[in-house]
Amino acid sequence: MYEKRIKTAYFREMLGSGLLYTVLLVVAVRIGRPMEPGMLRTLLLVSPMIGFGLMLWAIARHIGRVDEYMRRLLLESVSLGAGITAGLAVTYGFLENAGFPQLSMFWVWVVLCASTIVATVIRGVCRR
Missing domain, CATH: 1.10.287 (Helix Hairpins)
Structure with missing residues (x-):
């Protein structure tokens, strides 16, 4: 409840x-x-x-x-999402040097949210 x-x-x-x-x-x-x-x-x-x-x-x-268990899962998922976002941002920075179009910083929040959701889903599936 x-x-x-x-x-x-x-x-x-x-x-x-x-x-x-x-x-x-x-x-x-x-x-x-x-x-x-x-x-x-x-x-x-x-x-x-x-x-x-x-x-x-x-x-x-x-x-x-x-509770503590859910808090740990949420914070780990957000941490993984942040790491994925950082990796993608750096990678795309190199791609911009290769001629790819510049992206708006607005995309960072979208990618962070999506990465966190993906990390949460994958971690939930792997724990079953």
Whole structure:
């Protein structure tokens, strides 16, 4: 029962912060990009980071709520995801030197999330 409650709380917090991020991102791109350079434009363009910060807060809260075994599994998966992301980033840096197109830094977060999910799934399958 406790596990279901903390899972529900985590999904609710992540969904809320993800929706806030998305709304702020759409507003920032639509309104902020065409604005004249200045402090207001800069603040508007970085405003989606509020939602991103809330996502990190939700993840930290979830890690604090789970038992020691799940905490260990989650942190190991995030560590593996970070290592995979670092390896891919360095590899792509060499590929850019070989003429591949430059990628936006926005891809780092996407790759980190995907790598963490892959690490979690593989580790879950291998433990069975």
